[in-house]
Amino acid sequence: MEDRIKKLIEEYIAGTLDDGQKKELLKLAETNQEIMQELNFEQHTMNIGEHLGRRELKMELNQIHDELFNKEIEIQSKPKSLAKPKWLGLILLIGVIVSSFFIFQKVATKPTPDVLIADYYQPFQLEVGERSSDENVFQSLIDDYQSGDYGAVVNQYNGLSINKESLSSDLLFSVAISNVEIKNFNEALTVFSTLDARSDFNIQDEVDWYKALTFLKMDDFQKLKSSLTLILEDKQHDYYQKANSLMKKI
Amino acid sequence: MMNDKLLIDNLRSVDKKARNSALRSIYASNYEYVKKFIVSNNGSENDAKDIFQDAIIVMYEKCQRKDFKLSCALRTYLYSISKNIWLNRLRKKGKYVQIKSDYEEVDLDSNGLEKLEQNELTKYYSQLLNKVDQESQQVLRLYYYEKKKMKEIAQIMGYANEQVAKNKKLRCIKKLRALIGDSQLKFIFTS
Numbered sequence: 001m002e003d004r005i006k007k008l009i010e011e012y013i014a015g016t017l018d019d020g021q022k023k024e025l026l027k028l029a030e031t032n033q034e035i036m037q038e039l040n041f042e043q044h045t046m047n048i049g050e051h052l053g054r055r056e057l058k059m060e061l062n063q064i065h066d067e068l069f070n071k072e073i074e075i076q077s078k079p080k081s082l083a084k085p086k087w088l089g090l091i092l093l094i095g096v097i098v099s100s101f102f103i104f105q106k107v108a109t110k111p112t113p114d115v116l117i118a119d120y121y122q123p124f125q126l127e128v129g130e131r132s133s134d135e136n137v138f139q140s141l142i143d144d145y146q147s148g149d150y151g152a153v154v155n156q157y158n159g160l161s162i163n164k165e166s167l168s169s170d171l172l173f174s175v176a177i178s179n180v181e182i183k184n185f186n187e188a189l190t191v192f193s194t195l196d197a198r199s200d201f202n203i204q205d206e207v208d209w210y211k212a213l214t215f216l217k218m219d220d221f222q223k224l225k226s227s228l229t230l231i232l233e234d235k236q237h238d239y240y241q242k243a244n245s246l247m248k249k250i
Numbered sequence: 251m252m253n254d255k256l257l258i259d260n261l262r263s264v265d266k267k268a269r270n271s272a273l274r275s276i277y278a279s280n281y282e283y284v285k286k287f288i289v290s291n292n293g294s295e296n297d298a299k300d301i302f303q304d305a306i307i308v309m310y311e312k313c314q315r316k317d318f319k320l321s322c323a324l325r326t327y328l329y330s331i332s333k334n335i336w337l338n339r340l341r342k343k344g345k346y347v348q349i350k351s352d353y354e355e356v357d358l359d360s361n362g363l364e365k366l367e368q369n370e371l372t373k374y375y376s377q378l379l380n381k382v383d384q385e386s387q388q389v390l391r392l393y394y395y396e397k398k399k400m401k402e403i404a405q406i407m408g409y410a411n412e413q414v415a416k417n418k419k420l421r422c423i424k425k426l427r428a429l430i431g432d433s434q435l436k437f438i439f440t441s
Contacts, residue, residue, distance in 0.1 A: 044430050045423060049394020051375045052387055054307055060270065061303040064277045196413070201420035201427075208417065233414040236383075236421055 386422035
């Protein structure tokens with residue numbers, strides 16, 4: 001689905017579209033099942049957000065009411081702090097010695113970037129769905145990517161005369177990866193930034209992970225660490241385990 | 251005591267304490283007025299509590315809109331919303347009463363009130379939300395209900411930056427999309 005249509009849908013649900021745009025969108029939705037489904041989903045999402053907000057606010061107000069007018073609030077006594085056993089210091093000391101040993105071992109056996117790249121980097125497998133309208137148009141770009149001819153992908157992309165923003169996120173992502181493969185790292189990061197701005201939930205986790213790997217390939221460990229930190233903030237991230245494992249090795 | 255403008259500003263604040271303090275102040279200084287009105291118009295104390303809280307919710311939602319401007323005293327505004335909600339409830343119950351009112355009122359646009367009454371989907375959403383973790387729920391609430399920007403959400407939730415907040419929101423939406431799937435609950439969209 002085009003970004004423009006997605007934006008129209010979001011604005012329609014938020015109530016910020018003017019009458020002309022509303023009519024345009026609803027006319028499109030009448031004949032396009034995908035747009036109608038998206039509208040329906042966005043409406044549900046907005047309603048769920050409102051439902052959550054009202055539920056929480058109501059609970060807060062009930063609590064205020066009780067505190068102001070009714071019940072005495074039970075103040076739970078804090079559990080008494082436990083007395084520290086005398087041998088705690090000894091255990092801590094042993095812990096420090098053991099962890100120092102492991103840290104030393106880890107530093108001594110720190111893998112090189114090449115080893116890490118071999119362990120963690122694989123080109124993204126492009127799965128082309130039936131949803132997007134532009135896949136047929138760009139079939140040769142997809143074919144080149146899937147056959148591993150990344151230079152051809154980048155050449156084709158650079159030669160496109162259309163607005164590149166209109167490419168589906170999957171295709172754009174394949175262009176970013178192709179740039180990584182032929183070591184056009186800065187171009188790859190530019191395309192990743194475009195994808196970041198899009199916030200396409202279907203591919204955002206991949207964008208986060210491959211952007212981190214791009215920094216790994218660039219030997220930019222500072223940016224690699226901050227990219228991994230971003231992934232590690234979210235335990236449900238698709239690449240959490242891999243990011244965690246890579247972070248421990250750098 | 252805070253003045254009306256400060257109360258509204260605090261209701262919009264990302265600081266939870268300031269927000270809660272404003273709610274408490276509004277509650278303490280206005281509840282008795284609304285209770286008196288409800289109780290003297292066929293309602294119970296429980297009705298008064300319920301109606302007053304719904305009125306605060308309507309007011310709170312209006313406050314989050316950038317274009318909201320309070321054109322009368324906060325008390326008058328809350329009292330008018332409460333009265334409208336109560337009249338709607340009575341009408342729905344098929345009761346007609348001669349309303350007795352001791353206080354000044356203002357005319358209101360009733361959108362917020364109607365929205366609040368549309369709770370047919372509530373059960374469905376509660377079931378869906380049982381399958382979504384608390385943290386994701388908070389992010390959704392802040393984005394869609396409190397109308398906070400990603401930067402503010404990151405600040406409230408203690409995330410390193412707004413990208414983390416954005417990712418959390420995307421993940422939650424992805425999950426909701428899978429849960430909602432081909433829901434039979436379809437909306438009718440109008441221009």
